[in-house]
Amino acid sequence: MNSKLVLTAAYLVVLAVVLAIYQDPSRINFHAPPPIPGSRDDLHTAQIVNVTAAVGPESLAVDPRGRGPYAGVADGRILRWEGDGLGWSEFAVTSSHREECVRVFAPEMEHICGRPLGLKFHKKTGNLYIADAYFGLRVVGPNGGLAAPLLTHVHGQPLLFTNDIDIDEDKDLIYFTDSSTTFQRRQFFSSAMSGDKTGRLLKYNISSKEVTVLLKDLAFANGVALSKDRSFVLVAETTNSRILKLWLHGPNVGNVDVFAKLPGYPDNIRRNQNGEFWVALHSKKGAISNLIVSKSWTGNILLKLPLSVKQLHYIMGGKAHATAIKLSEDGNVLDVLEDCEGKRLRFISEVEENKGKLWIGSVLMPFIGIYNLH
Ligand SMILES: *[C@@H]1O[C@H](CO)[C@@H](O)[C@H](O)[C@H]1NC(C)=O
Numbered sequence: 001m002n003s004k005l006v007l008t009a010a011y012l013v014v015l016a017v018v019l020a021i022y023q024d025p026s027r028i029n030f031h032a033p034p035p036i037p038g039s040r041d042d043l044h045t046a047q048i049v050n051v052t053a054a055v056g057p058e059s060l061a062v063d064p065r066g067r068g069p070y071a072g073v074a075d076g077r078i079l080r081w082e083g084d085g086l087g088w089s090e091f092a093v094t095s096s097h098r099e100e101c102v103r104v105f106a107p108e109m110e111h112i113c114g115r116p117l118g119l120k121f122h123k124k125t126g127n128l129y130i131a132d133a134y135f136g137l138r139v140v141g142p143n144g145g146l147a148a149p150l151l152t153h154v155h156g157q158p159l160l161f162t163n164d165i166d167i168d169e170d171k172d173l174i175y176f177t178d179s180s181t182t183f184q185r186r187q188f189f190s191s192a193m194s195g196d197k198t199g200r201l202l203k204y205n206i207s208s209k210e211v212t213v214l215l216k217d218l219a220f221a222n223g224v225a226l227s228k229d230r231s232f233v234l235v236a237e238t239t240n241s242r243i244l245k246l247w248l249h250g251p252n253v254g255n256v257d258v259f260a261k262l263p264g265y266p267d268n269i270r271r272n273q274n275g276e277f278w279v280a281l282h283s284k285k286g287a288i289s290n291l292i293v294s295k296s297w298t299g300n301i302l303l304k305l306p307l308s309v310k311q312l313h314y315i316m317g318g319k320a321h322a323t324a325i326k327l328s329e330d331g332n333v334l335d336v337l338e339d340c341e342g343k344r345l346r347f348i349s350e351v352e353e354n355k356g357k358l359w360i361g362s363v364l365m366p367f368i369g370i371y372n373l374h
């Protein structure tokens with residue numbers, strides 16, 4: 001068959017779908033993502049804790065004294081949950097120029113106000129290490145305040161989209177991701193839809209301040225987690241719907257394996273006490289998003305249309321819903337929890353297991369979820 005004809009036909013199909021979505025997304029139901037075998041539709045039972053006057057608690061962390069969780073929100077602040085009846089207090093900021101950082105959600109201000117994404121406490125020092133999407137790596141002491149810069153450039157180039165972080169406390173090493181060397185956080189749709197593969201996994205030595213690029217050419221490098229014995233590190237490749245495993249020690253050192261293929265777009269990865277991993281899916285994979293990320297020309301067409309972020313979300317992820325997946329140390333699926341209807345939780349970004357509960361963050365919602373495991 002004439003390949004030009006096929007291309008034109010495909011283009012028209014995409015255009016028809018986009019126009020239909022543009023007019024009335026609720027009319028389209030063929031876009032519901034397929035169910036995951038063995039999944040439990042139970043996340044709607046999660047308790048909601050509103051983040052007062054803020055949205056987008058992307059990453060959550062508990063400090064070495066058990067306080068928290070701490071959450072980085074869209075206006076650039078890092079808040080701490082003080083408990084029922086006490087609410088949230090302001091713990092830290094990553095920018096000293098906050099005079100105009102007054103709106104809860106203003107992506108056009110993120111490069112001034114900061115956008116703390118990955119949060120991780122150093123268990124020995126109590127310092128909080130922050131992957132700020134715009135300011136690279138920052139650190140703040142146990143009393144909070146203004147975080148100090150640690151790393152803003154790599155080999156002379158500014159970090160454009162620092163995303164997630166994990167720490168090897170014994171060796172004082174930080175593992176972190178830079179999602180793209182082309183796009184900034186507020187352009188994440190452009191990154192996902194244009195087929196950008198400039199993401200990196202990096203290592204930072206706290207004492208020598210040396211930085212090493214461990215992996216490059218990743219498709220939207222996102223969540224990072226070390227294994228319990230630190231023999232490997234995981235990195236989520238969001239637009240490839242998979243998690244890679246880089247061996248750090250042992251006979252396979254330096255090798256990269258595909259650790260898990262996922263039915264959606266992974267955000268952060270967090271290890272629990274048993275050495276298992278919780279992965280939050282931003283959304284599940286649907287037929288249309290699959291086409292877009294595999295054929296970057298369709299994404300580039302969509303990006304030229306006057307679509308809102310909400311409409312782009314719908315095209316990429318279908319009906320908003322939450323999916324959390326627990327993986328074993330070998331990458332096998334141990335548990336899948338969903339809120340299939342998106343009754344409570346949507347666009348989740350992180351699942352942190354702490355004392356029999358899952359603390360669930362979201363890059364867009366104005367609350368965190370707390371789910372009882374038993
Ligand atoms: C980190 O840097 C220090 C100081 O240069 C060095 O002694 C140490 O071996 C480095 N750590 C690792 C794991 O490379």
